[in-house]
Amino acid sequence: MPELPEVETVLQGLIPVMQGRRIARADVRRAGLRWPFPENLAARLSGKRVLGMRRRAKYILADLDSGETVILHLGMSGRMLIGADGRAKHDHVVLDMEGGPRIAFNDARRFGMLDLCATDTLESHRMLAGLGPEPLGNRFDAPYLRARFATRKSPVKTALLDQKIVAGLGNIYVCEALWRARINPATRAADLDGRQVDSLVPAIRDVLAEAIAAGGSSLKDYRQADGELGYFQHAFAVYGREGEPCKTEGCTENIARISQSGRSSFYCPACQQQA
DNA sequence: CCGACAACCTGACGGC
DNA sequence: TGCCGTCAGGTTGTCG
Numbered sequence: 001m002p003e004l005p006e007v008e009t010v011l012q013g014l015i016p017v018m019q020g021r022r023i024a025r026a027d028v029r030r031a032g033l034r035w036p037f038p039e040n041l042a043a044r045l046s047g048k049r050v051l052g053m054r055r056r057a058k059y060i061l062a063d064l065d066s067g068e069t070v071i072l073h074l075g076m077s078g079r080m081l082i083g084a085d086g087r088a089k090h091d092h093v094v095l096d097m098e099g100g101p102r103i104a105f106n107d108a109r110r111f112g113m114l115d116l117c118a119t120d121t122l123e124s125h126r127m128l129a130g131l132g133p134e135p136l137g138n139r140f141d142a143p144y145l146r147a148r149f150a151t152r153k154s155p156v157k158t159a160l161l162d163q164k165i166v167a168g169l170g171n172i173y174v175c176e177a178l179w180r181a182r183i184n185p186a187t188r189a190a191d192l193d194g195r196q197v198d199s200l201v202p203a204i205r206d207v208l209a210e211a212i213a214a215g216g217s218s219l220k221d222y223r224q225a226d227g228e229l230g231y232f233q234h235a236f237a238v239y240g241r242e243g244e245p246c247k248t249e250g251c252t253e254n255i256a257r258i259s260q261s262g263r264s265s266f267y268c269p270a271c272q273q274q275a
Numbered sequence: 276c277c278g279a280c281a282a283c284c285t286g287a288c289g290g291c
Numbered sequence: 292t293g294c295c296g297t298c299a300g301g302t303t304g305t306c307g
Contacts, residue, residue, distance in 0.1 A: 002300060002301085003300060003301090006300075033283095033284095034283070034284095034301090034302075034303090058301080073301080073302085074300095074301090075283095075284095075300090075301060075302080076284090076285095076299070076300060076301055076302095077284085077285075077286085077299085077300085090285085107284095107285095108284075108285050108286065109283085109284045109285050109286080109299090109301095110283075110284050110285080111283065111284070111301060111302075112301090113302090127302095151276095152277095153276085153277070153278095154276095154277065154278070155278095158277095158278080161301095163301095163302085170300055170301070171299095171300060171301085172300060173300095239300095261278065261279065261280085262279075262280065262281090263299095264298085264299090
């Protein structure tokens, strides 16, 4: 479920109920998800106050007053249920906020992860070290992407999914960004001309920004940071639209689907031709 | 270095 | 109603 916009939406939902507040009690229901939880997780969360919260790539980070930072990843199906009773199927970690709601980390497929790391060594944590720049940040620009793509022989689709090149994109938004930039997903990154690489930067920034804006409005309505796609799913141009008409003005082609490294890529064969 | 693929899991859906 | 195959928003590790 969660790519960068969904994670950002979840974060914005968690901040009002967690930041500055104390975790009265933490209940840890299993030994781990994708990886084992850290030792004594419940005790290391219980009674701690949450200081700053922020997002890095698809990770949510929460600094605690104990000098540790919570590192949370929602995987494919992870959700943060605010105001939950904590007894739903797949509620794995439940937080009772002091004077506030109960929050459940619910994850059916258990691909999510939760770790703790000393705040002052966070950057070298194995999950965070090596991540590329934030696509919405200043370090992600056309010269950077040109340099990274210059020697990259893999398909541009694969390159954009590589979190070491740019951190936070997933299958949906890579498909959407490539459609906006009119680039075929199978084109090798190194074969793109400079103008095409340049056009990817605003395509990526715009689609993410629009999705965040849509997620924010859905959050406001439902007051639930559950990671569900917001209204933006109705605005997908290509993702999940195999056989449906391309949304480009005047284009009569239908959206096609191919498989690349085990994932579906959706694109318009007319608008996104091989370089 | 690269890419294809399996692995980790549950749930939803279509076909029969 | 149920059984089966397929697919799903992510990441890591192995193998060729």
